[in-house]
């Protein structure tokens with residue numbers, strides 16, 4: 001399929017100055033859009049000037065949340081090249097999410113081509129300062145106007161782009177997290193292991209309560225026993241016990257993060273043993289009290305590595321690594337961003353360099 005391109009007017013295509021961008025509030029001049037219906041399948045791919053869209057008030061997505069998304073970034077390298085980081089994994093995950101929500105899957109190569117074409121067209125909107133990037137948000141949702149609870153017969157697939165500032169403007173600050181036993185994010189058989197919009201709506205209440213109590217993020221426990229650690233906010237979580245890196249195993253209610261997978265694969269390079277297994281909140285607290293737990297951090301595309309300095313659990317606050325960023329978190333952050341910004345060689349072939357000839 002050919003992607004039709006309709007350019008935005010010249011005056012809208014000028015990149016602004018990129019100081020202090022609020023995450024997800026500034027959009028580039030173009031977006032990609034494609035439609036699905038049962039007769040034609042996915043059709044009419046096009047890049048058009050960024051604009052509002054019109055949908056039926058009874059669109060399935062508005063009532064029953066049949067919607068999925070992805071999140072990845074384009075990085076402006078120290079060598080002036082533009083890189084995507086493991087975009088194949090995002091596309092594969094988009095299709096796994098689609099499958100779970102009865103959304104028709106997309107041709108993976110075509111989705112990647114759409115991302116590359118759109119990013120290349122708006123490449124002047126990629127901030128050049130290290131740490132900043134162009135956030136890429138592909139999403140798919142059911143648009144059929146019908147109040148019956150069933151999979152939509154019509155869909156839109158859209159990609160929008162946002163220039164984003166460095167996550168750590170004033171250094172690498174550890175976050176404070178709040179363990180909730182009242183709310184859960186996911187449970188066996190649910191949708192916690194895919195990027196479905198409804199997961200995030202269901203997490204807002206807990207997040208607001210954590211904020212009110214003065215904490216940055218929620219630490220989620222498993223939905224059945226509320227005993228095992230699952231994720232932190234919208235990130236995967238890692239613990240460093242002595243020289244061992246531990247992250248909860250993917251038991252079905254945890255989102256398989258691409259940053260998580262990258263950290264697991266980097267462990268041996270950093271001389272660490274890595275293990276995926278169930279880990280209870282009791283084991284974490286005991287590890288802190290006995291001095292065995294050296295570090296804790298979250299992983300995700302937005303922050304890359306987010307060190308955790310404090311945990312609030314059952315009316316008590318526990319300090320990890322004196323509330324400071326740990327050595328391992330720092331080394332992982334430097335290595336991953338080194339790959340993303342083309343500062344170090346990429347032995348894993350994780351980066352995709354964009355070129356004019358798409």
Ligand SMILES: *Cc1c(COP(=O)(O)O)cnc(C)c1O
Pocket residue numbers: 071195231233234235236255256257258259260299300301302
């Ligand atoms: C997106 C996301 C992550 C992180 O995934 P990455 O691929 O590393 O960006 C972790 N947990 C949740 C719930 C997520 O939505």
